[in-house]
Amino acid sequence: MKTAPFIVTIIFVAIVSGIGGWELKPCIESSVAREDTTAVRTVSIPSDRDMARELIRYDITESGRYAGLSLRQQEEYLVYLEDAADRYDLPMIIIHTVAYVESGYNPMARHPQITVKGKRTRALGLMGVVWEYNSKMLMRDSIATTRLELAEPRINLLAGAAIIHYDIERILAKNPNISEDKFFDELIRKYYGAYDETYKSRMLTKMKDIASKQWIRRTVKNILTSRIVETELPSSEALAKN
Numbered sequence: 001m002k003t004a005p006f007i008v009t010i011i012f013v014a015i016v017s018g019i020g021g022w023e024l025k026p027c028i029e030s031s032v033a034r035e036d037t038t039a040v041r042t043v044s045i046p047s048d049r050d051m052a053r054e055l056i057r058y059d060i061t062e063s064g065r066y067a068g069l070s071l072r073q074q075e076e077y078l079v080y081l082e083d084a085a086d087r088y089d090l091p092m093i094i095i096h097t098v099a100y101v102e103s104g105y106n107p108m109a110r111h112p113q114i115t116v117k118g119k120r121t122r123a124l125g126l127m128g129v130v131w132e133y134n135s136k137m138l139m140r141d142s143i144a145t146t147r148l149e150l151a152e153p154r155i156n157l158l159a160g161a162a163i164i165h166y167d168i169e170r171i172l173a174k175n176p177n178i179s180e181d182k183f184f185d186e187l188i189r190k191y192y193g194a195y196d197e198t199y200k201s202r203m204l205t206k207m208k209d210i211a212s213k214q215w216i217r218r219t220v221k222n223i224l225t226s227r228i229v230e231t232e233l234p235s236s237e238a239l240a241k242n
Contacts, residue, residue, distance in 0.1 A: 052091070052092055052093050053078070053082070053092060056078065056081065056092060056093070056096045057074075057078055059096065059100060059105075059206075060074050060077055060078055060096075060105055061074055063100065063104045063105035063106070064077075064105060066104065066106070067104060067105055067106035067107070067108075069105065073153075076153070076154075077105060077126075077153060077157070080153060080154040080157045080158070081095055081096055081099070081157055083154075083158070084157045084158045084160070084161035085161065087158065087161065088161045088162060088164070088165035089165070090161055090164060090165060093207060094164060095127075095157065095160060095161050095164065097203055097206045097207050098127055098128075098160055098164070098191065098203070099126045099127050099157065099160065100206050101199065101202045101203055101206060102123070102126065102127055102128035103125065103126045103127070103128060105126060106126075107125060107126055107151065107153050107156070109125075109126075109128075110122070111123040111124070111128050114130070114193075116130065116132040116133065117132065119132070124147070124150040124151060124156065125150050125151055125152075125153065125155075125156030125159075126153055126156045126157055126160070127156050127157060127159060127160025127161075127163075128160075129150050129156055129159045129160055129163065130193075131144075131147040131150060133193075134159065134162075134163055135147070137162060137163075137166060138159055138162065141162055143155060143158050143159050143162060144159060163191060164187070164191060167187055167190040167191055168187065170190065171183060171186045171187065171190065184200075185200065188200050188203060
């Protein structure tokens with residue numbers, strides 16, 4: 001009778017050992033499999049946009065030190081900039097360059113006085129937006145309903161991107177075959193309100209700080225190509241009528 005518990009114990013140990021061995025094998029095999037799959041690693045090359053984003057981040061950080069921006073504000077500006085670029089399908093580098101030249105990323109930058117329709121006024125915010133020139137478009141695009149809203153960095157960057165977007169549309173509507181060099185001059189003329197060699201020089205200098213000349217030309221070429229394709233495609237209203 002004393003041998004029964006001993007036999008039961010042996011059987012129990014044998015069963016447990018068998019289960020343990022059965023469970024251990026797949027673990028060993030899966031471990032080997034993981035080692036095999038991770039043996040070959042792929043190296044991802046950052047895109048132009050990723051590279052531009054990091055260089056722009058550095059610019060915002062440097063400007064932020066002079067403008068007294070906190071680290072949180074600097075990160076927010078980068079997000080606002082990216083959102084504005086996405087909404088209006090623009091390269092971040094162009095919006096950033098305008099903001100850098102206009103204000104140095106100081107939301108309280110004091111812009112020079114100008115005269116609009118016989119009244120003295122000033123541009124506002126990071127992108128130097130003139131409400132009196134752009135109010136109808138900004139209200140139509142649901143960006144701002146009052147001049148004072150342009151003091152908010154997110155709204156101001158979005159407003160600047162909208163102005164650049166519609167300036168590009170007007171340039172191409174007037175001259176769809178415009179060259180890359182003349183396109184940039186016209187874009188400056190429309191945004192700044194007049195062609196100014198100093199303003200152009202500051203824009204190009206900042207863009208070259210971030211990117212090579214070839215990159216700038218490719219950026220402009222991409223803008224021209226994408227906008228020309230858009231104007232050649234039939235609108236959704238035209239397709240509906242057909």
